Amino acid sequence: MASVLACIVALLCFKRSKASPTASPRACVELEVPVSIDTTAIKWLQPRVDSNVDAVxxxxxxxxWTSPNMTESMIGTITVxxxxxxxxxxxxxxKGSKRSDILHLATHGGGFDKRYWDPEIKTKEYSxxxxxxxxGYSVFTYDRIGTGKSDKPDAYDIVQLNVQREILRKLTSLARSGKLVSASKNLSGIRQTDNRLNNYKPSKxxxxxxxxxxxxSIGLIQNYPTESDGVIATGFxxxxxxxxxxxxxxxxxxxARQNNPILFKDHGSGYCVQATPSNVQLQFLKKGTFEPALxxxxxxxxxxxxxxxxxxLLTAFGPDGAKFKGPVHMVIGENDYGNCAGDCKGTYDLDMIxxxxYPAAKDVGVLIQPGTGHGLALSKNATAGYRVSFDFLHKSGL
Incomplete structure (x- = not known):
């Protein structure tokens, strides 16, 4: 019954909607944040990728199916x-926004950088x-290592999920301390003009x-359940x-480097990229629910x-998710090809979740976003999905 209700809610939000009557004027600063971690990565048994032939x-x-499984592929550990x-x-x-002390710390998925959260075209409709x-929320987006303007370290021994999770944890800690801006290199030159940014310290x-x-994000709350006040997990x-x-x-x-030697000149061995726009469409978008421009x-x-x-992938998760007390909202496109083989209806058990x-969570919800592929932020009903997530958070006091 709960999953049916989730679908009904989603259907009510199918048409493109605006998050509020008017969009907020931006006050933003671009940062280069130094993040130091001390963790253990895994040495994997896998072929090297130095050409398109290698990628295939x-x-x-x-x-x-007869290749070594994840456990069999672990051949050692690496200190990072x-x-x-x-x-x-x-x-x-x-100024005066009542939720400005609540920070949304957004982590993009594979195939994108932080621009996924803030498309540079039709911003009001998709961002x-x-x-x-x-x-009324504040937002921090960032490029994971290996993407965008962040460092691009070794694709075999460093760019792994547990390392990425520890970076997310450190970014969270910096934000909570109020030192995110002061500890970073300012790339925008805005430090002297807006103290709301310079001194920003979230309460949640x-x-x-x-x-x-x-x-x-799920891995963070399953390993460190007190370090988040709530989760919106999209495409999951x-x-x-x-x-x-x-x-x-x-x-x-x-x-990547053979696909586009100029665009991906900073990416070395072991970095792969989608070969054509058709590959991007198959993985992220559903015909009829996206604009060609997107x-x-x-x-x-x-x-x-x-x-x-x-x-x-599985190394990000942890044993302590049952201790997490905040709200958890999962949003999945109805026609997510990669996650649900094209149809996510009836594929999950909300009561079990x-x-x-998450038996201690304040609230748990699932939204099946109609007619949408894996790339929810690039679909015509993107803002409708955001609206449902925001309403979900409001019910939990966020």
Missing amino acids: DWVANATT RQTFKINGQLCVPP YVEAALAE IVHVGHSLGSIL LHTNVQLGGLNVATWGFEF LDYAWKVRQPVAVSEFKS KTQI
Whole structure:
């Protein structure tokens, strides 16, 4: 019954909607954040990728049923003590906004950088940043290592999910301390003009994710359940019986540097990228529910994925999710091809999620967003989905 209600709610929000009557004027600062971590990564048994031929071979190796499974592929451990340069953007709403002390810390998924949350075309219709600011929230988006303007370290031994999770944890800690701006290199020159940014210190942090970014946000609360006040996990669904459809063979990978030697000149061995716009469409969008301009945009801003990010997907999760006390909202496109083999209706058990995975959570909800693919922020009903998530948070006092 609960899952049916979720679908009904989604259907009511199918048409494109605005997050508020007027969009918020932006007050943002671009930062280069130094993030130091001390953790353990895994040495994986896998082919190297230094050409398009290698990329196809890597995909075949990863999907052949007789290839070593995840446990069998672990051949050692690696100590990672390193400081990474993380590019991020902090935005605050206008003065007097009643939720400005609540920070949405957003982590993008594979194939994108932080621009996923804030498309540079038709911003009012698609931007999560714009919608959250209009709702009165503050927002921090960032490029995960290996993407955008952040560091691009070794794709085999460093760019792994547990490393990315620890970076998210450190960013969370910096934000809570009020030192996110002061500890960073200011790339916008705005430090002297807006103390709301310079001295920003949130009272609550909501972790927002898309796809791989949702896995990192969920991994954070499952390993450190007191370090988040709430989660919006988009492109992700617990207990999904069709999750086997998430297969690297659907990405259409090529070696990033060979695909575009100029665009991906900073990406070395082991970084793969989608080969064509059609590959992007298959993975992220559903015919009839996206504008061609948004597919063009997704292709323009596409980002490589490190091979060990796929190998290490399960290493982000942890044993303490049952201790998390905040609200958890999962949003999945009805026609998410990678997650649900094209149809997410009836693929999950909300009661099980509530009683077995997050029994202490303040609230748990699922939104099946109608007629939408994996790239929810690039679909025509993007802002309708944001509206449902915001209302969900409001019920929990966020």
